[in-house]
Amino acid sequence: MDFLDSDEEEEAVPTKKKARFAEPSSDEDEDDEDEDGPITASNMEARSRALEAKAAAEAAANFAEAAGEGEGEEAMFELPSAEQQEAEKEGGVPVELGELQLRMRECVKVLGDFKKWAAPGRSRSEYVQQLVADIANYYGYNEFLAEKLFDLFPVSEAIEFFEANELPRPVTIRTNTLRARRRDLAQALINRGVNLEPVGKWSKVGLQVFESAVPIGATPEYLAGQYMLQAASSFLPVMALEPQPGERVLDMASAPGGKTTYISALMQNTGVVFANDANKERTKGLTANVHRLGCRNVVVCSYDGRQFPKVMGGFDRVLLDAPCSGTGVISKDAGVKINKSVRDFTLLSHLQKQLILCAIDSINPASSGATVVYSTCSVTVDENESVVDYALRKRPHVKLVPTGLEFGREGFRAYKGKVFHESLALTRRYYPHVHNMDGFFVARLKVGKPGKRRARGESDEEEEEEEARDGAPAASTVEKGGRGDADKAAFDDAADADIIRESKRKYLLKHKGIKLRPKAAVDAARAAGADESD
């Protein structure tokens, strides 16, 4: 196996869906062998996972097909009455899973071709409401979050997203290049009975583990710091940050250190990485990882990120892997399905906005790096595009630049009536059902030298309202979607000619004793078209 030159998987493989919609095939469970070879005690678990994934993929395809079935037939599906809906909501009438599935399929079908399949007198929003309620019920979400996530996608894709959240993502590890080469590490792990392959062409350090005869978090190689157990998605913000040897880098919210240790390795243990996390308890794990992986260029600290740059600044690059709701990692933490409320998203978005401004302000704009990467493991717009758009408006000397990542969907430029700056398309979104990774968001910002305020597009009231909410005065504002004039914020010689002339006149008068014509006389002469040079 060539771990350096593999040409497999340009883009991560689309996720294998879970089996909730699957009809298990009759003979799968009985054989000791399948098309991939004999089933042994050591590979049984992985094989079973693979089968489950295969069945789930078929199931999702079935679901999509079933939703499209009935072409040419009369629509038999009736939405439940208002009374029935109410009774279901209150738990008075338990609905069987099979019935829920059927209803979801029917709603998807109707919403796919509303004119054709909708019952007379029923609105689109009635079908949407029913579908969201059923998704919440079926997958176990609170209705608020089910709707929030549902709204991110076209109808049938939303189902794929919810399905993907029911399956674990692949186990991946990152080779610590301070301690090992990927090829050697892979060979050592293969010798221990680990079945793995490179995570994809896009990473030189990632390995995907399919099955292992040994606990992958306790091998001698792990203990020797040759690798980090790390989700593939979490490689991405560090790749976008592109830290360089010798630089001064801040990882503003860094525990337990997956990204810090990757930054340290890319910097080849030179320069300095300040690994900060507000949670002191969590910095213990961070410190342990820093030691295990042999990162000698890391300083661990524990401040609220909002205290930067007061604590220290002048960084070449800052990574803000922000605290977030975790809607991208529901397959790892199902608690998110029910424990997030409107208020949580408001508070998180507010904190993220404060943190991103502090990250920007911690940069040395004179540095050739001068880069901030903002990332979250959430897929909601409030925590991603809204935060970055806010930063662009408040810090007009900052602009979005391409992440440099080979894949990922474009960020939203508009969402639910909000219009973001057009450069938001340069941000990247990752989804479990598309990229077989945790849901993730990555934005890369280039920080320039602070300039003048740009033209206002937002009304003063809107701006003041936002400032009141955020508790921070705006450094500047910009017209909505009009960030393209960031570069025009430079010094304007023509507009300032009068000020320059007057200041020159005063200087000569004061320091050289040269008497110049009074300003009023100059102005009068200029107005009359006379030569104004002295």
Ligand SMILES: C[S@@+](CC[C@H](N)C(=O)[O-])C[C@H]1O[C@@H](n2cnc3c(N)ncnc32)[C@H](O)[C@@H]1O
């Ligand atoms: C997404 S996790 C970071 C994961 C980390 N970057 C990694 O790759 O291992 C977010 C972190 O933000 C920290 N945090 C929360 N509020 C913070 C704040 N105001 N300032 C700095 N860190 C904060 C949390 O303790 C948590 O460890």
